[in-house]
Amino acid sequence: MSSLVVKGLSKYFGGVKAVNNVDFEVQKGELLALIGPNGAGKSTCFNMLNGQLAADAGSIKLFDEEIIGLQPRQVWRKGVGRTFQIAATFTSMSVIENVQMAIISYHKRLLSMLPFAGSLYKEEAYELLELVSMEDQANRPCGMLAYGDVKRLELAIALANDPKILLMDEPAAGMAPNERIALMQLTADIVKDKGISVLFTEHDMDVVFSHANRVMVLNRGEVIALGLPSEIRENEEVQSIYLGTGAVYDEELVGNA
Amino acid sequence: MDFLFIQFLNGLSSASSLFLVASGLSIIFGVTHITNFAHGAFYMLGAYVAYTLTEAWMGAIGFWGGIIVAAGTVALFGALIEIILLRRIYRSPELFQLLATFGITLIIEDLVIQVWGAEDLLGRRAPGLDGAIDIFGQAFPTYELVLIALGPICLCALWLLFNRTRWGVLVRAATQDRMMVSALGVNQAWLFTGVFTLGVFLAALGGAVQIPRDAVHNAMDLQIIVEAFVIVVIGGFGNVLGAFLASFIIAELNSFGILLFPKISMILMFIVMALVLVVRPYGLLGKAETHARTALGNVVRPLAPLTRKAKNWVLAALLVFLILPIFADDFVLNVGSEILIFALFAASLHLMMGVGGMVSFGHAAYFGLGAYGVALLVKFLNMPMEAAIVIAPLLAIAGAIIFGWFCVRLSGVYLAMLTLAFAQISWSIIFQWDDVTGGDNGLLGIWPSEWASNQQAFYYMTLVIVIAALYAIRRIIFSPFGYTLRGCRDSLLRADAIGIDRLRIQWFGFVLAGSFSGLAGVLYAYLKGSVFPDYISIPLSVDGLVMVLLGGIQTVAGPIIGAGVFKALSTIIISHTEFWKIILGAFIVILVVAFPQGIVGFFLERFGSKEEDIAEEKQ
Numbered sequence: 098m099s100s101l102v103v104k105g106l107s108k109y110f111g112g113v114k115a116v117n118n119v120d121f122e123v124q125k126g127e128l129l130a131l132i133g134p135n136g137a138g139k140s141t142c143f144n145m146l147n148g149q150l151a152a153d154a155g156s157i158k159l160f161d162e163e164i165i166g167l168q169p170r171q172v173w174r175k176g177v178g179r180t181f182q183i184a185a186t187f188t189s190m191s192v193i194e195n196v197q198m199a200i201i202s203y204h205k206r207l208l209s210m211l212p213f214a215g216s217l218y219k220e221e222a223y224e225l226l227e228l229v230s231m232e233d234q235a236n237r238p239c240g241m242l243a244y245g246d247v248k249r250l251e252l253a254i255a256l257a258n259d260p261k262i263l264l265m266d267e268p269a270a271g272m273a274p275n276e277r278i279a280l281m282q283l284t285a286d287i288v289k290d291k292g293i294s295v296l297f298t299e300h301d302m303d304v305v306f307s308h309a310n311r312v313m314v315l316n317r318g319e320v321i322a323l324g325l326p327s328e329i330r331e332n333e334e335v336q337s338i339y340l341g342t343g344a345v346y347d348e349e350l351v352g353n354a
Numbered sequence: 355m356d357f358l359f360i361q362f363l364n365g366l367s368s369a370s371s372l373f374l375v376a377s378g379l380s381i382i383f384g385v386t387h388i389t390n391f392a393h394g395a396f397y398m399l400g401a402y403v404a405y406t407l408t409e410a411w412m413g414a415i416g417f418w419g420g421i422i423v424a425a426g427t428v429a430l431f432g433a434l435i436e437i438i439l440l441r442r443i444y445r446s447p448e449l450f451q452l453l454a455t456f457g458i459t460l461i462i463e464d465l466v467i468q469v470w471g472a473e474d475l476l477g478r479r480a481p482g483l484d485g486a487i488d489i490f491g492q493a494f495p496t497y498e499l500v501l502i503a504l505g506p507i508c509l510c511a512l513w514l515l516f517n518r519t520r521w522g523v524l525v526r527a528a529t530q531d532r533m534m535v536s537a538l539g540v541n542q543a544w545l546f547t548g549v550f551t552l553g554v555f556l557a558a559l560g561g562a563v564q565i566p567r568d569a570v571h572n573a574m575d576l577q578i579i580v581e582a583f584v585i586v587v588i589g590g591f592g593n594v595l596g597a598f599l600a601s602f603i604i605a606e607l608n609s610f611g612i613l614l615f616p617k618i619s620m621i622l623m624f625i626v627m628a629l630v631l632v633v634r635p636y637g638l639l640g641k642a643e644t645h646a647r648t649a650l651g652n653v654v655r656p657l658a659p660l661t662r663k664a665k666n667w668v669l670a671a672l673l674v675f676l677i678l679p680i681f682a683d684d685f686v687l688n689v690g691s692e693i694l695i696f697a698l699f700a701a702s703l704h705l706m707m708g709v710g711g712m713v714s715f716g717h718a719a720y721f722g723l724g725a726y727g728v729a730l731l732v733k734f735l736n737m738p739m740e741a742a743i744v745i746a747p748l749l750a751i752a753g754a755i756i757f758g759w760f761c762v763r764l765s766g767v768y769l770a771m772l773t774l775a776f777a778q779i780s781w782s783i784i785f786q787w788d789d790v791t792g793g794d795n796g797l798l799g800i801w802p803s804e805w806a807s808n809q810q811a812f813y814y815m816t817l818v819i820v821i822a823a824l825y826a827i828r829r830i831i832f833s834p835f836g837y838t839l840r841g842c843r844d845s846l847l848r849a850d851a852i853g854i855d856r857l858r859i860q861w862f863g864f865v866l867a868g869s870f871s872g873l874a875g876v877l878y879a880y881l882k883g884s885v886f887p888d889y890i891s892i893p894l895s896v897d898g899l900v901m902v903l904l905g906g907i908q909t910v911a912g913p914i915i916g917a918g919v920f921k922a923l924s925t926i927i928i929s930h931t932e933f934w935k936i937i938l939g940a941f942i943v944i945l946v947v948a949f950p951q952g953i954v955g956f957f958l959e960r961f962g963s964k965e966e967d968i969a970e971e972k973q
């Protein structure tokens with residue numbers, strides 16, 4: 098069964114076809130990797146999926162329900178969580194408060210003015226932090242975290258509304274290699290445990306090929322290959338795009354979110 | 355028909371001066387990203403200096419030479435200010451820059467009075483151009499024709515400067531990408547100085563050419579700066595052609611508006627601005643800012659609940675306020691009530707800008723609406739105090755609901771300008787609608803009920819209401835709603851991604867802040883027994899900003915302490931000197947440059963616990 102069915106998704110910036118007629122499905126419970134060189138259109142895809150960017154054409158169905166045209170907050174309420182290529186958190190709050198905010202929002206208590214926000218859903222938030230091994234830093238100001246930790250915090254936040262599908266744009270960017278593997282392993286465990294689906298992008302091919310169930314390759318806005326990791330690894334067109342430019346394992350590149 | 359054409363020409367000639375001022379403002383903003391509040395003061399200074407020079411020098415050469423020399427002198431003065439002051443604050447948050455330049459405005463206003471006196475001055479007519487020509491049988495002053503030509507001439511000159519000279523091309527490059535220009539090996543500091551000088555020259559020229567038309571007076575600055583802001587916002591910040599278009603629109607609007615709607619002519623331009631902003635949030639020809647900045651900079655220190663030590667301090671302060679009437683006389687109690695009222699005003703502004711990230715340059719609007727709410731209820735319905743205190747804030751709330759709906763759609767300096775515009779709308783309605791509001795004379799005879807009529811009883815009533823309101827504000831800040839509001843300030847992207855409806859939250863926050871401000875205004879009306887248009891004016895809005903910054907934006911207690919210190923100081927200083935504006939202006943400038951973290955921030959940094967400890971204490 099598919100959680101997400103995308104058909105003919107397109108976005109043009111002036112003359113640039115950032116995303117051009119893209120079709121794919123995300124199966125329930127799978128980890129689908131979206132790879133491609135810088136500027137391939139991965140983030141643009143993500144931004145359309147969660148409603149942050151209006152698509153120029155196409156359809157996005159979440160469990161058979163059309164979600165194109167919805168605001169990001171509406172898409173989120175339907176069970177789509179997301180992390181950003183350049184992490185976005187509430188920097189004036191502590192780590193645990195960031196997670197609490199997401200839970201408060203999930204329970205639709207954003208407008209309430211009587212309780213203290215700091216004492217609401219503290220246990221639930223703490224559990225989520227434990228899940229991403231951030232419980233030690235629960236009370237640190239979020240603005241003071243190391244970059245890799247912010248990424249893990251984002252994952253905890255994204256899990257706060259019991260999502261059915263997670264969109265993770267370069268979740269491991271800025272992390273050390275062993276941290277990356279750990280984070281993806283963690284994600285894979287969560288996926289298995291909770292039965293959610295994940296669509297993620299990642300520049301480190303080792304991480305991609307060892308964790309993804311399937312891999313989709315985007316180049317200049319078009320899907321050029323979609324299949325099992327072993328198939329993609331052998332695909333000549335993919336190899337020429339990557340090996341030809343030598344850009345494959347470039348970990349330094351953190352593009353626009 | 356002929357009459358309409360003359361009116362059209364009148365509009366054109368005002369447009370030129372407006373364009374000179376607005377284009378200068380726009381150019382400065384485009385390159386340095388400073389929103390120069392002092393621009394109106396430079397305009398005024400241009401007019402005064404030109405007055406002196408043209409009185410002293412004879413003939414046509416003397417007249418035009420005087421005007422040019424006046425503009426040049428003021429431009430040099432502007433350059434000096436840029437070098438001494440602005441260079442220190444280019445990296446500061448927008449709000450600080452706005453405030454610092456407002457401080458300069460205050461200083462110049464007072465200096466002008468010291469040098470030229472408080473009387474209006476009538477300038478000399480331009481030699482050879484003091485006649486009139488016949489247009490469709492109507493006499494039209496020749497000088498106005500010169501002014502009409504001046505606008506397009508300056509537009510062409512600016513175009514040539516920016517497109518045909520190396521310096522101009524560099525300035526344009528800097529408008530697009532400041533990093534690139536420094537990469538080209540250009541001395542950025544002097545480029546900024548040059549641009550600022552040019553902008554000030556244009557403003558001063560705009561003021562100088564006015565002298566044969568209008569009297570020179572010491573309130574010209576605020577009048578023109580508000581119009582110039584409106585024009586720049588309509589045209590798009592940093593866009594000279596936009597400023598030209600908008601000057602034309604506003605000048606014609608003023609010219610015909612006064613015929614069609616004499617009572618509300620002043621509001622028209624604000625209505626046009628609000629409409630333009632809703633359709634095109636960056637003005638007619640403006641583009642979205644590439645590097646959107648937060649008006650207050652990033653806040654890293656989380657708000658923490660009170661520590662035990664802090665709680666003791668609060669209790670001690672409360673105790674002092676409680677027993678104050680035992681040993682204080684009526685004057686002190688009166689000042690005490692005023693301090694309490696302004697503490698509420700400052701706290702409500704802090705809720706909006708510190709917590710909500712929406713910097714308001716027009717927070718006095720809600721204060722004034724609350725005060726006038728009382729005055730009208732008393733005047734027309736003879737309503738008793740107990741009822742009026744509850745009902746009058748509704749006027750402020752209504753204002754905040756309407757104004758807030760527009761404001762939350764913008765951010766940063768555009769939002770600040772729009773709040774300023776709405777405050778001016780409210781001010782002009784009150785100022786122009788004499789029959790109901792008493793206009794300039796205000797409304798008198800607003801007395802508290804019998805039981806609260808002595809100073810002591812009124813003080814206690816104020817104390818109870820203000821403490822309750824401050825407690826409510828504090829609770830709101832730490833409630834889920836307050837956190838949500840803060841979240842929208844920290845990261846819109848994240849807020850959106852966890853299901854927060856930003857517009858609704860900020861709108862609601864805006865209205866809450868407005869209603870507390872309105873409550874403060876209500877109390878103030880009863881304290882003073884009268885209301886005046888001052889209660890809604892720009893200076894009062896700025897006082898509020900100064901109180902918040904003085905105390906420190908990063909804590910809940912800061913603004914309250916800031917209000918107390920500010921009011922106490924101003925009461926003392928005003929009674930000892932007539933240079934109040936110079937002192938206040940210098941005070942603001944020093945505050946912004948040297949103590950941007952405010953009193954409470956300063957003490958926390960010095961003696962307080964580090965971030966880590968605060969976090970620990972929260973557990």
Ligand SMILES: Nc1ncnc2c1ncn2[C@@H]1O[C@H](COP(=O)(O)OP(=O)(O)OP(=O)(O)O)[C@@H](O)[C@H]1O
Binds near residue numbers: 135139353354
């Ligand atoms: N707001 C925008 N306006 C104009 N062009 C844009 C915009 N956003 C993205 N683009 C362009 O669209 C293309 C796709 O960009 P996108 O950020 O989606 O790539 P990406 O695959 O995420 O790259 P990276 O690996 O660097 O993150 C690029 O050519 C980019 O320059």
Ligand SMILES: [Mg+2]
Binds near residue numbers: 141182266
């Ligand atoms: Mg990307």
